[in-house]
Amino acid sequence: xxxxxxxxxxxxxxxxxxxxxxxMLPSHGAEALPTAADPALEQRVNALSAELRCLVxxxxxxxxxxxxxxxxxxxxxxEQLRAGQTDRQVIDYMTARYGDFVLYRPPxxxxxxxxxxxxxxxxxxxxxxxxxxxxxxxxxxxxxxLDAEVLGRLQSMLETPAAGPARAVAPGSSAFPSxxxxxxxxxxxxxxxxxxxx
Amino acid sequence: xxxxxxxxxxxxxxxxxxxxxxxxxxxxPVPPAFIGKPAPAFELPRLHQPTQxxxxxxxxxxxxxxxxxxxxxxxxxxxxxMLVELSRQQQVPIYGLNYKDDSRDALEWLRRxxxxxxxxxxxxxxxxxxxxxxxxxxYTFVIDKAGVVRLKYVGPLTQEVxxxxxxxxxxxxxx
Numbered sequence: 524x525x526x527x528x529x530x531x532x533x534x535x536x537x538x539x540x541x542x543x544x545x546x547m548l549p550s551h552g553a554e555a556l557p558t559a560a561d562p563a564l565e566q567r568v569n570a571l572s573a574e575l576r577c578l579v580x581x582x583x584x585x586x587x588x589x590x591x592x593x594x595x596x597x598x599x600x601x602e603q604l605r606a607g608q609t610d611r612q613v614i615d616y617m618t619a620r621y622g623d624f625v626l627y628r629p630p631x632x633x634x635x636x637x638x639x640x641x642x643x644x645x646x647x648x649x650x651x652x653x654x655x656x657x658x659x660x661x662x663x664x665x666x667x668x669l670d671a672e673v674l675g676r677l678q679s680m681l682e683t684p685a686a687g688p689a690r691a692v693a694p695g696s697s698a699f700p701s702x703x704x705x706x707x708x709x710x711x712x713x714x715x716x717x718x719x720x721x
Numbered sequence: 722x723x724x725x726x727x728x729x730x731x732x733x734x735x736x737x738x739x740x741x742x743x744x745x746x747x748x749x750p751v752p753p754a755f756i757g758k759p760a761p762a763f764e765l766p767r768l769h770q771p772t773q774x775x776x777x778x779x780x781x782x783x784x785x786x787x788x789x790x791x792x793x794x795x796x797x798x799x800x801x802x803m804l805v806e807l808s809r810q811q812q813v814p815i816y817g818l819n820y821k822d823d824s825r826d827a828l829e830w831l832r833r834x835x836x837x838x839x840x841x842x843x844x845x846x847x848x849x850x851x852x853x854x855x856x857x858x859x860y861t862f863v864i865d866k867a868g869v870v871r872l873k874y875v876g877p878l879t880q881e882v883x884x885x886x887x888x889x890x891x892x893x894x895x896x
Contacts (some may be wrong), residue, residue: 578856591821592856595847620854652728 568601571613575600576627584627727860755873760787760864761852765842768819768827775816775842781868784894786815786887788838788878789850789860791822792830798860800877801834806885813891817841820850820858863887865894 567686569586575596577588585593585600603613617625631636669677730822761776767773788804790797808815819827824843831841844850853860854873863872872890874882 592847595851599848599851620851621856622854 564601564604565609567604568597571604571610571650572597572599575617578621578625622691683714732828735740745828755819755854758870759868760862760870761849763820763842763849763852765844765849768824768831768841770842771824771843775840775862777868780814780816780864782866784813784863784865784891786813786891787860787862787864788815789817789818789820789853789855789858789862790841791820792826793859794820794858795820796877798834800859800879801837803880803883804837805835808839812888813895814839818849818853819843820855821847858886861887863890863894 572586572593573584575585575586577583577590577593577596579590579592580588583593585596600613603616604610608616614626623630623632629638631639762777764774764776767775790801804815807813815837817840819841821844827841827843831838847855853862859877861872861874861878862870865871871894872887874887878887
């Protein structure tokens, strides 16, 4: 019965695995026709567009977004490049009109130091705290060793099964408050339990 | 250990402060050096007389408001009554930039809701809008007698903003 179950799960996971693999393989669909007759220009346009933020869908680049503004900006980039502007000039054109926010990758300036440096700093801080807590964990104090008297009593309890805990306490009462008389408690002496129920 | 107990609390308080500051920040993006620079030039056809054109240079010598609007823009509808009232009071001439809109829709919109604009120009493909850093509508610009942009406001103009920021500026510019 169990063997059959194992075989089924293997089969299913195998199918899922190969399915995932197959869908991850690159597909060979037809490429969309470039809008300009000049693929080199298109490549530059796309590269620059990927560096600009779409200001409508602000988490996408101009290259990714389908918003009308993104299309406008992309057309503007294309026009400027076609007119012979350099990449730098196009970027400057956009930032002059839309500010630094239009750059998809924020520039590294004094004002953005916290933005860029924040995550690695927090990572460092977190790592430091982790390291410190791990070190503290290894120096947890050991429990006090049992003192000799208690140790002696324990030894005698373990070595004399017939007498058991009843020797140290009166019959009927219990050294453990939660014990009940019907012997449902866990006791190291099964013989004692049997004796109590009779 | 006292220090260990305080650290998580301090971290949470720090986060709380960061969030409080961040969430209360003014939503206006920093205008990229528009203020103090000449209004970007355009020469666009008028909405009501498409054969005629208008440029900022034509409006030198007066303080004027440029309001970017469109018939597809819901927020424009919100600020429109205020603009109509302002135009009635004739405190300052308001010119409209009809942004990426269809002429017929735009004219119909004005007919139904009232026309506060001395004139509106059409920017159908949004090219002039890029020069003004537009990402949509509405926007309101205040331009002085020398043709320099003195204020750029993003979003629907409210009574509060008008009284607090725009009107004092206009009074000051008008001299």
